[in-house]
Amino acid sequence: MTDLSKAGADQISAALAEAKTAYGQIRGRNLAFDMTRGKPSAAQLDLADALLTNVDHDDVVGTDAGDLRNYGGLAGIPACRKLFGEYLGVPADQVVIGGNSSLQLMYGTLARCMTFGVVGGEGPWRGQNPTVICPVPGYDRHFAACEELGIKMVTVGMTGEGPDMDAVEELVASDPSIKAIWCVPKYSNPTGETYSDETVDRLAKMKTAAPDFRILWDNAYAVHHLGEGLDEVKDIMAACEVAGCPDRPFVFGSTSKITYAGAGIAVFAGSPANVKDTLDHLFFETIGPDKINQLRQVKFFGDMKGLLAHMDEHAALIGPKFKAVDEALTRHLTGKGIATWTKPKGGYFVSLDVLDGCAKEVIRLADEAGVKLTPAGSCYPYGDDPNDRNIRLAPTLPPLDEVKQAMEVVCACIELACLNKLAEGAD
Amino acid sequence: MTDLSKAGADQISAALAEAKTAYGQIRGRNLAFDMTRGKPSAAQLDLADALLTNVDHDDVVGTDAGDLRNYGGLAGIPACRKLFGEYLGVPADQVVIGGNSSLQLMYGTLARCMTFGVVGGEGPWRGQNPTVICPVPGYDRHFAACEELGIKMVTVGMTGEGPDMDAVEELVASDPSIKAIWCVPKYSNPTGETYSDETVDRLAKMKTAAPDFRILWDNAYAVHHLGEGLDEVKDIMAACEVAGCPDRPFVFGSTSKITYAGAGIAVFAGSPANVKDTLDHLFFETIGPDKINQLRQVKFFGDMKGLLAHMDEHAALIGPKFKAVDEALTRHLTGKGIATWTKPKGGYFVSLDVLDGCAKEVIRLADEAGVKLTPAGSCYPYGDDPNDRNIRLAPTLPPLDEVKQAMEVVCACIELACLNKLAEGAD
Numbered sequence: 001m002t003d004l005s006k007a008g009a010d011q012i013s014a015a016l017a018e019a020k021t022a023y024g025q026i027r028g029r030n031l032a033f034d035m036t037r038g039k040p041s042a043a044q045l046d047l048a049d050a051l052l053t054n055v056d057h058d059d060v061v062g063t064d065a066g067d068l069r070n071y072g073g074l075a076g077i078p079a080c081r082k083l084f085g086e087y088l089g090v091p092a093d094q095v096v097i098g099g100n101s102s103l104q105l106m107y108g109t110l111a112r113c114m115t116f117g118v119v120g121g122e123g124p125w126r127g128q129n130p131t132v133i134c135p136v137p138g139y140d141r142h143f144a145a146c147e148e149l150g151i152k153m154v155t156v157g158m159t160g161e162g163p164d165m166d167a168v169e170e171l172v173a174s175d176p177s178i179k180a181i182w183c184v185p186k187y188s189n190p191t192g193e194t195y196s197d198e199t200v201d202r203l204a205k206m207k208t209a210a211p212d213f214r215i216l217w218d219n220a221y222a223v224h225h226l227g228e229g230l231d232e233v234k235d236i237m238a239a240c241e242v243a244g245c246p247d248r249p250f251v252f253g254s255t256s257k258i259t260y261a262g263a264g265i266a267v268f269a270g271s272p273a274n275v276k277d278t279l280d281h282l283f284f285e286t287i288g289p290d291k292i293n294q295l296r297q298v299k300f301f302g303d304m305k306g307l308l309a310h311m312d313e314h315a316a317l318i319g320p321k322f323k324a325v326d327e328a329l330t331r332h333l334t335g336k337g338i339a340t341w342t343k344p345k346g347g348y349f350v351s352l353d354v355l356d357g358c359a360k361e362v363i364r365l366a367d368e369a370g371v372k373l374t375p376a377g378s379c380y381p382y383g384d385d386p387n388d389r390n391i392r393l394a395p396t397l398p399p400l401d402e403v404k405q406a407m408e409v410v411c412a413c414i415e416l417a418c419l420n421k422l423a424e425g426a427d
Numbered sequence: 428m429t430d431l432s433k434a435g436a437d438q439i440s441a442a443l444a445e446a447k448t449a450y451g452q453i454r455g456r457n458l459a460f461d462m463t464r465g466k467p468s469a470a471q472l473d474l475a476d477a478l479l480t481n482v483d484h485d486d487v488v489g490t491d492a493g494d495l496r497n498y499g500g501l502a503g504i505p506a507c508r509k510l511f512g513e514y515l516g517v518p519a520d521q522v523v524i525g526g527n528s529s530l531q532l533m534y535g536t537l538a539r540c541m542t543f544g545v546v547g548g549e550g551p552w553r554g555q556n557p558t559v560i561c562p563v564p565g566y567d568r569h570f571a572a573c574e575e576l577g578i579k580m581v582t583v584g585m586t587g588e589g590p591d592m593d594a595v596e597e598l599v600a601s602d603p604s605i606k607a608i609w610c611v612p613k614y615s616n617p618t619g620e621t622y623s624d625e626t627v628d629r630l631a632k633m634k635t636a637a638p639d640f641r642i643l644w645d646n647a648y649a650v651h652h653l654g655e656g657l658d659e660v661k662d663i664m665a666a667c668e669v670a671g672c673p674d675r676p677f678v679f680g681s682t683s684k685i686t687y688a689g690a691g692i693a694v695f696a697g698s699p700a701n702v703k704d705t706l707d708h709l710f711f712e713t714i715g716p717d718k719i720n721q722l723r724q725v726k727f728f729g730d731m732k733g734l735l736a737h738m739d740e741h742a743a744l745i746g747p748k749f750k751a752v753d754e755a756l757t758r759h760l761t762g763k764g765i766a767t768w769t770k771p772k773g774g775y776f777v778s779l780d781v782l783d784g785c786a787k788e789v790i791r792l793a794d795e796a797g798v799k800l801t802p803a804g805s806c807y808p809y810g811d812d813p814n815d816r817n818i819r820l821a822p823t824l825p826p827l828d829e830v831k832q833a834m835e836v837v838c839a840c841i842e843l844a845c846l847n848k849l850a851e852g853a854d
Binding site for chain 2: 040048049056061069099108111283292
């Protein structure tokens with residue numbers, strides 16, 4: 001296949017004419033597909049429908065956590081803390097079960113950092129010019145929470161094994177206002193990469209000018225493989241303990257992409273001191289979480305083995321969709337020098353880089369042809385991709401056939417947008 | 428019966444000897460009862476057990492709010508907003524359905540006031556020396572949320588028709604740092620009183636130095652009568668609209684004491700501008716609430732008629748407990764001049780005032796005799812009852828027979844503590 005990025009004006013002109021024709025045909029199909037967000041499909045949600053009726057009166061009264069229907073239980077029910085302790089690799093008493101949203105736990109944690117500060121710190125972050133390191137491309141909601149709370153963001157690149165640790169170490173070493181880093185350690189959103197052991201060790205061991213530096217460890221895809229087995233990530237809690245900074249990690253997870261996206265449970269884990277501090281503040285925020293929904297999740301899985309078996313069923317549903325994305329990109333774009341993309345083994349996204357300055361145009365063209373993609377720049381703080389290059393593809397929600405059709409559109413849009421750009425350059 | 432507060436030393440001495448004997452006997456019974464918190468009893472929770480299994484697959488897919496199992500729906504599902512709009516007397520689009528805890532909604536609202544400010548205000552309350560008016564006795568969790576967030580509190584008394592409005596009007600008139608007032612308008616916690624129309628009108632019409640003054644209207648007991656029908660409270664939203672300050676009220680409610688205390692839903696209502704502002708911020712805090720649990724509540728009630736019929740069943744269970752409290756207090760203490768108490772027609776509490784300086788001692792004696800009461804001072808900011816007079820009785824949780832036994836203890840403790848105090852004075 002011709003490398004268009006190195007082609008001459010004539011070649012580009014001919015290819016552009018073809019691309020225009022192809023796009024025109026596709027646009028005439030009046031499609032309406034949505035690949036904007038990392039949402040589970042209906043078929044995935046169906047897998048968890050037992051949740052709707054799997055606890056009864058006898059399950060919820062007289063438990064070791066009392067009557068689950070009543071008030072209380074700020075940290076969650078013991079059975080749920082135990083299971084998700086195992087899930088996150090920490091003892092049950094280092095786990096706090098929240099409501100249905102890990103974003104809520106993460107936002108709440110950052111809000112408390114700003115208002116109260118953290119264990120080992122010098123009071124509220126507010127007023128200390130707090131800045132969070134944001135590896136990019138990353139998760140828009142992480143960045144939005146920081147922006148909302150008035151927390152500054154500084155970006156570092158991703159390397160395929162996690163964040164660029166040289167850049168991270170340099171940032172944290174001398175500036176005490178650098179207070180935290182966002183991390184999605186496994187099947188990162190959107191690049192799909194998993195942090196190497198070295199990355200984890202360096203995060204744990206690095207000297208930080210801020211005595212209260214925190215790793216915001218959003219382990220959102222801990223068990224979310226695509227059919228070829230599960231990546232392993234080195235235990236951040238253990239690594240930080242060994243490195244003498246046990247309070248550094250705040251760990252988050254949820255069952256949103258395991259059971260129900262809107263009616264799962266969210267999980268926080270941390271050192272004993274962090275858990276105590278969190279609960280001490282949480283006392284003022286709520287009487288306690290929905291304990292019945294915690295029991296639903298526990299009964300549904302039984303144990304970690306059951307949970308992992310359940311994730312194999314998810315993989316069987318979404319693995320083929322990721323394969324379809326890669327097949328379409330490979331078929332249309334390999335060797336053309338206008339796009340590169342990730343080949344994740346888990347998570348919810350494919351991260352696609354097109355020629356600089358073309359991402360917005362690809363997304364606009366796709367929208368006009370009936371395929372909604374995540375807005376350009378979403379994976380960067382303030383929505384600003386400085387190279388206008390990155391596109392996040394989220395293939396889980398539509399049925400497989402729609403993913404295939406949508407990817408034909410996406411590929412046609414990439415060709416058209418990039419050839420237009422190259423043609424400008426060739427003028 | 429002798430008014431002990433006016434009795435001579437001999438009379439007091441004789442009565443004290445009797446009270447000591449009575450207390451000694453009661454203490455020997457090794458009781459273990461809990462009247463500390465306003466928790467529903469198991470029998471009340473049983474009334475809502477249909478919630479556990481009342482929605483199925485077909486109910487949650489393809490609704491007018493999409494697939495309820497998936498992400499989204501920040502403001503709540505339409506059916507739930509409609510029902511609880513009716514419940515609170517506002518249009519559905521002025522309702523936001525939260526998670527399982529109205530405290531969480533209230534804390535979150537105050538936190539946003541502090542960090543972002545409110546519609547019509549001059550930015551974040553933090554830095555404006557914000558002070559909230561706290562009618563006392565009141566709800567400890569309201570006061571604790573203020574304390575946690577660094578919001579000052581100033582108290583006003585309750586009158587039997589709501590807060591002392593002369594005092595409130597004076598406070599708000601000249602001081603722009605007076606930013607809000609806590610109100611539990613119906614069957615107030617703990618006095619059980621319901622705000623008069625005049626109180627509501629004065630709250631709506633009063634001129635406030637703060638342009639962004641807010642009424643924190645915690646309508647926690649909107650439908651929670653005790654068997655003699657429901658009090659009416661004038662519509663605060665309408666009153667404020669008429670008074671030209673539609674953004675003044677923040678209205679809260681929940682089904683915690685209607686269905687399940689730990690697994691109900693919480694509700695916020697406000698002016699269109701307040702709802703928009705709330706949702707604009709909430710977007711950053713969560714992807715959305717548990718919509719399936721919203722549907723459970725809606726299906727369980729059907730409509731407001733169903734909800735009200737359900738509350739009659741609650742009244743049949745808890746009405747007799749309140750009657751038992753009043754009967755014991757009346758039988759033991761009427762005319763003795765050492766205690767007064769409320770006779771609520773709804774809500775979850777009886778507010779008991781004993782001789783000044785005796786509340787802590789009554790609670791200590793009761794604890795030693797096996798009856799746990801709410802800690803002294805709980806109904807005052809910072810836990811400080813300046814007269815050490817007020818005791819909150821919460822009779823809903825224990826079975827009726829236990830309430831009766833516990834009240835014998837409480838009455839004996841009141842007699843002993845107050846007679847000890849009077850004996851000191853008579854020395």
